Each structure stands twice: as structure tokens, then as C-alpha cells.
Amino acid sequence: MNTPVEQPTSDDAVLRVQHMRTEFVGDQGVVAAVRDVGMTVNRAEKVGIVGESGSGKSALALSILGLIEPPGRIVSGSVWLNGRDIPFRDDREMRRIRGKEISLIFQDPMSSLDPVKNIGDQIIEGIVWHQQGVSRRQARKQAVELLQDVEIPNAERRLHDYPHQYSGGMRQRIMIAIALANEPSVIIADEPTTALDVLTQAQVLDVLQRLVTERQVAVILITHNLGIVAEFCDKVQVMYAGRFVEQSMVDEIFYRPTHPYTEALLESVPRPDRLERGILPSIPGSPPNLARLPAGCSFEPRCSVGHGKQICKEQVPVSLTVGSPMRPVVAECHFARERFEHSAQHVEGAPV
Amino acid sequence: MSAAEIGNPVQPVEPGLRAEHRDSLLAVRGLRKTYTTGGGGLLGGERRTVRAVDGVSFDVARGETFGLVGESGCGKSTVARCVLHLINPTEGEIRFDGVDLGSLGHDELRKLRRRMQIVFQDPFTSLDPRMTAYSIVDEPLGIHGVHDREERERRVEEMLDLVGITPEQMDRRPFAFSGGQRQRIGLARALVLNPDLVVLDEPVSALDVSIQAQVLNLLRDLQARLGLTYLFIVHDLTIAEYFCDRLAVLYLGAVMELGDRETLFRAPLHPYTNALLSAVPLPDPRRERRRKRIIIKGEASPQSGAVQGCRFRPRCPVGQDRDICRQSEPPLQEKAPGHWAACHFAGELPTGWEAGAEKS
Secondary structure, X not given: OOOOOOXXXXXXXXXXXXXEEEEEEEOOEEXXXXXXXXXXXXXXXXXXXXXXXXXXXXXXXXXXXXXXOOOEEEEXXXXXXXXXXXXXXXXXXXXXXXXXXXXXXXXXXXXXXXOOOOHHHHHHXXXXXXXXXXOHHHHHHHHHHHHHHOOOOOHHHHOOOOHHHOOHHHHHHHHHHHHHOOOOOEEEEEOOOOOOOHHHHHHHHHHHHXXXXXXXXXXXXXXXXXXXXXXXXXXXXXXXXXXXXXXXXXXXXXXXXXXHHHHHHHHOOOOOOOOOOOOOOOOOOOXXXXXXXXXXXXXXXHOOOOOOOHHHHHOOXXXXXXXXXXXXXXXXXXXXXXXXXXXXXXXXXXXX | OOOOOOOOOOOOOOOOOOOOOOOEEEEEEEEEEEEEEOOOOOOOOOOEEEEEEEEEEEEEEOOOEEEEEOOOOOOHHHHHHHHOOOOOOOEEEEEEOOEEHHHOOHHHHHHHHOOEEEEOOOOOOOOOOOOOHHHHHHHHHHHOOOOOHHHXXXXXXXXXXXXXXXXXXXXXXXXXXXXXXXXXXXXHHHHOOOOOEEEEEOOOOOOOHHHHHHHHHHHHHXXXXXXXXXXXXXXXXXXXXXXXXXXXXXXXXXXEEEEEHHHHHHOOOOHHHHHHHHHOXXXXXXXXXXXXXXXXXXXXXXXXXXXXXXXXXXXXXXXOXXXXXXXXXXXXXXXXXXXXXXXXXXXXXXXXXXXXXXOO
């Protein structure tokens, strides 16, 4: 299993996921999109989940929120939130929890906003539903403040507008407002800026960054964009074929990646401001077919370190914790220890 | 409709020319494309003219990669389609290898188009799902009248081999391939006619990071082997910097800045280029902690009617409140050899990827 990275401040944990396993039934039989995964998120912490399409990152997010629909199925797992296990598989119970203690921001705000209701009503309903004893008038006041917080000009007047009357960037900021409305302790943001242009993306991330810091909300940010992870996150979990193959603090991920997949992923991105234009190191092959995973390490066929090695072909690597207790690095690679120690020689003297 | 009628100042005649004269394969001059919406019947609403492309000029030299970058709605894809005459420009001239495409009849245009091909963004919708990889690549040869069977077979197999599709895979249909492989097949289809110019419209945007690198490397390799000229439409600035020799930055249908990659990314002159570079998060956490972003408010919305002043002014951190920016549209001018910018205050912001200065 994936051992969650235990931070020194782990009594600060707000969310703990254990042994999560989610399967889908398709034409190729049963496929496990999330394979016995665990993670811990501390108060006000920003955790990035990175991975390519099909790696299981969105399936994990939906599993935590109990939003997996048939033909998907959560096979096992537990979710501990704000000090207790939550009934994440019980949709009715989860309706009290989702949008209150933990909320979700999707890539496409139009999929979660109701096109025939004005924005004000949508925000107000969420507040009245979750906060007992709050009148519609009070909720309306809160809604105006929320829209102001996410920098919607003329908030009071714009409550009456419908989703299509807002621009894409504004809609995503409204989603942030809705996600924050009931003061959750965790927000899961699934590719929140992928559909946006770069200037709009910067606006949205700026607002999100400011508000979650002010309100001490933890964020799980799911993205394939490594620049956003570097900008936004404290901690990173790298997902490959339904598993976290590496988990550590953001600097370790970027400056001394331990898992060969993490390293290869970083190298294959064109680095701005480096004007040399040699061949981009690319990862050979394609992400694995989850219905026919290799017997050993799922990255072995594409791995520059383990490809063809017997141990990698035959044995599934276990989670190895390397690094200091203060800054642990957890990697699922037979060569994690050697690789971590080797990289230490390279960065010696440089504080990581 | 002429430029004067829609109230737009006439752009300088020859911007975008390289300082040193090189053999240009493609020359675009004063390209304009307007669309009229509404105004029809009962619920047609107000009649508006939207200028998708508003006086764009640039040259692409033989063998180079010229990038068109900008946000959605900036007109970059429209320019690409006008260049191929897939849509007709409202105004302006497209010269391909010295020939004015507008002067050609249907048949002549078709013949010339064999030398100009396009690769689309989405490898999942741009290939016919019922055709095999082989027939997808073979089809253009038939359309363009290559009837010799042996020659056709040889060409198709050669192309598929060049892009890394094995003989065993040739009889498979698109669904059996991954996104990266589909993009390779699209590329083979574009290259089978042995074109000179290939328009690449966001060719890697739909692909995963690890696959993007494979396809970019392949594009580089093919360019060197086959002597291709690329017109590269891209919104991702890190890919633009990596891949293009020269670029034009478009905003609401017009060129804001044009220059070679080194100048444009190291020392951009236009506040819009600066804002774009500043907004891109870099995969470097320590640097990100030091960087302070220029946050540009609002969003680009296509204009109708007359342009008053600079089209970037409403969002510009430099010119927002300046009279000259409000009153006159800055012409695209050559500020240094080969480096063009359309800004009254070109160069007034700290520049490049570190634009916005460091946090104190």
C-alpha cells in the first residue's frame, strides 16, 4: 500500500485516506483505476496530485467524495475527515458533508453550475442547505461578500446574472466562491484552470491562493501542469497507473526526484528560459493499459533505470521511505534508496 | 467592406519583414477576416461585425518554424486557415512561394495546396474512424492524382515508417492507437504529398506531457530531414519558446509583437507579451517563490465597431490611463532589427520570464 507521507505536524491532519481502491467495469473486464492508495493532508496544506491522463487522479478525487458512479465501484477504503471516519460511500450522508466540510472545483464550471438559475440563487441555496438557522437574507449578504472576495465587480448586481453571462474565468472564480461558502477544511480542485487561457489562469490561481491562505483551507490540486504545482503546492504526490509512485515536499520532487518516472516527467517538459534546444528527453511508449498491467513494476517497460531488470519485471515495488524524518520521500521503486542517496551527492551543500 | 468602413486605421504596409532579406516561402500582408453576426430576422439581434483577424502581416522563411501565439480568440487559428485558403480572407494578400493565392482559380489553388498541409490539434476527431492507418495516409495521394499503385504503396509505407508506425499496425483503425500515435498518423497524412509548408495547429495540446515530447522531437526530426517550413499555432508559451525560430504574438486579431525567439522571450517590448510570460508558472518552485506575477485583470473580448486607441489598453498595466493609448492605435514598428512591437511605450516594463520583478 501507499504509506501516507507523515509530516512532523501530523496531528494537524484534516484528511486521511487509506486503502482506497476503485474499479471500473468495461469491455476489457474489471480495471482498477485507483489501486489501494493512501494520503494525508494537513490543515492549510496545498497538496498537488500530478499524473498523466488515465493515471487515476480524478478517480481518486471522486472516490474521496463518494461520487463514483456505476460502472465504477469503490472496493475498499476509508476517509477520515476533521477527526472522524466519514461515510463516504453513502451518498445521502455525503450530501451533508460535500460542499460543507469538503468541496470540489471541477475543470469545467458549466458542468456544476445550473444554467437556468441565477448565480445568486445557486450560492444562497448552498449556504441555506448547509448552515442551519441562516435566513435567505443573511445568506444573500454572504453571497455578495463571497463574490467580492473572488473579485467579481458589481457583485450585488451580478447576483441576478446567469452562468452564461459570465466569462470562463469569472465562472471558475464563482466556483471557488461556492466551494468556500461553508468554510470547508478541504477543497479538491480537479484541473481548475486547464480550460483557461494563461492570463485567466493566473487570475484564478491568484484568487484561490489568497483565499485558501487567508482561511486556512487545505487544497488538493489535481493537475498535469508541473508549473502550477511548483507555484502552488507544498507537497506533491505523483500518480502512475493508479498508484502514488512518489510523495514528498515540492522541492524534493523538482530538485531531487527519486522515482525514475518523476524524473522523466520533469525532463520531458520544455523548460522556459533555457535557450538550448536539444532533443527533449521523452518517455518511450505510452501509459500502461490498466487491464493488462505488467507483473512487476508498472513503469518498468518505459523506465530508463529498471527496464529489462529482472527484479523490476517480476516484483511489484513496495513503498520505501527515504529522506529525513522531517522531509520524507516515499517512492515505489526498487532503486529508491540508491537513487535518493546518489542524488544527495549532487545537491550536497545546497539546501533542499 | 473596406478597412475605412469599419473605422480601422490602416496598418503599415510591410511589417513583419525580416531585416535581412531571406527567401520567404510565405508572405502574409494586411490579412483581415471579419464575421458578421446577428441582424437576421426576428430574433437575430443586433448586427455586429467581429474582426477575427485585423490586419496581420508576417513572412515565413523557407525552412524556419514561425509561431503564432496568443490566447483563445486572438485569431491565430483563423490566420492559419486563411493562409491555406480553407476560409477566404476578407482582405489582404497571401503569397506562397511568390504566388498570390487570391489570384488563383479553383483548380490552380488545389494544385498549389498539395504543397501546403495542415495538422490539427485533436487526434481523436481529425481522423476518420472507419479508415485504417494505411488508407488515411494513402487518401491524399488519390485526391491529388497520384495513380501509380507501386509509387503510392512505397510513399505510404515510407511515411508511416518515418513517423514510427510499424507495418503490423498499418491495418489498424484510429481507435486502436493512442493519442500520440494518432497524431503521428495525422502527420504522415500531411507529409505524404511532400509539402513545403506544414501548418501545425496546436499539434501537441491534446497530448500528455510525456507524449508531447515524443511528438515535438519527431516534428524537429522531420523538419531537418525533409526541409519543411512550419507555421506553428500554439498557446503554450513554453512549447513556443522551445520550438519556434520566430514568433508573432497576437491579441484580438492583431500582431502585438514579432521577433525571433531569443529576443521575444528574453527582452520582449510589449506589455502584453510581458504579461503572458509573467503568467506562465515555471516548473521551478524556488524561482516561483521569488517571482511576483503581473496580474492582468479582465478578459479579452472581441470588439465590434471602431477601435479607439490600443486594443490592449483596457487591460494594460502601462497604458491603461494614458491619453495617447486611448486615442491612437500604436502601429507595429520595427524597434530593433527584426524586432517589431505595436506599443507607444514599448519596453517600459521589466521583461521576460522574470517580468514583474522579484518579491522583496
